[in-house]
Amino acid sequence: MKITDLKTAIIRGVGPAVLVKVYSDEGIWGIGECYPSAPGNGIQNIVRHMKELLIGEDPRNVDMLYEKIKRAFLFTGAQAGAVVTALTGIESALWDLTAKSLGVPIYQMLGGKFRDKIRIYADCHAGRDESPEAYAEEAQRVVAMGYNAIKFDVDDIDNPDKLDRWNWSVTPKELEGMVKRVAAVREAVGPYIDIAIDMHGRYNIDAACKVAKEMEPFNLMWLEEPVPPENVDAMLKVKQSTSTPICAGENLYTRFGFRELLQKQAVDVIMPDVAHTGGLSEARKVANMAEVYYIPFAPHCVSSPIGMMAACHVCASVPNFLVLEFHGLRSPQWNDLIVGDKPLIQNGYITLPDKPGLGVELNDEVARRYVHTRMSTAYFDD
């Protein structure tokens, strides 16, 4: 089997979803998604440059082709960011193509599955406003949909209680507001729903430690990115200061990007994004590295159903999977982007399909309507 072509589309999934289709001379094609860490058309252009390294190759040599592209881009950003994101879309498509050619689900090629359904947490973002009552109301609404784990943001750079949007501090009033919102959510959902709180890497060590300490009574599933992602020692200081579990990793790429974080055990939970950290193989390797430290794997995800299902195959294949993010509560088109049984998430879980490959098919008619025309008008016809 040989790769004959590669085509792309950018659709509105949650944010812009860059979709990559890889075609073979046997008439089988595979689809993958990557989530842009740069404008989607930038990623699309990098994917198109990578195409020449794939034509004529056997698509079933997924890891070798990943390495071939990565090495070719060694001096142009193959360590993190846009290049790895583009490579991720291709790698995921190669898995779909290979699994389809062998007539098995992708998870079967990753060593099989530990579970039949994947636990999902819903990213609620915020309430209709920043009041504790609005947060509580949103928490109850989402839990009523069947989720047993939810996430809220408590950082807001436009918060009037924040005296300076640049200095990474937390004011006492801002901190009080955060605590009241989280307390309201915990009160609203009771003790048995898992709650994650995201700080988006916008605080310094002192501020992060103060927030983490104040969160201790609420038994969080985790506090996410309390400090920016670049300084692992800073993350470790926050972790050592509190009994609140600390989670990070959505801004890290490849197993090499996770090495220091894991070696120093600077977090309690890792959250690689399967749609940009390097692909399915790479995400699985990161999960395996985390397992050595008994650290759970809880992928970040802002993908369309295509990227979300790719993440599900990885989550199925590792013992230390905890929970997978769903970010599409406010994207009404999300389920319509695919054909088949819907909604994809039922009672807070995605059941793994047993069809060959990814196991979900894009609804071309709907997806075409959601082409991200500001970035690119192409729909697999470039």
Ligand code: MG
């Ligand atoms: Mg986050």
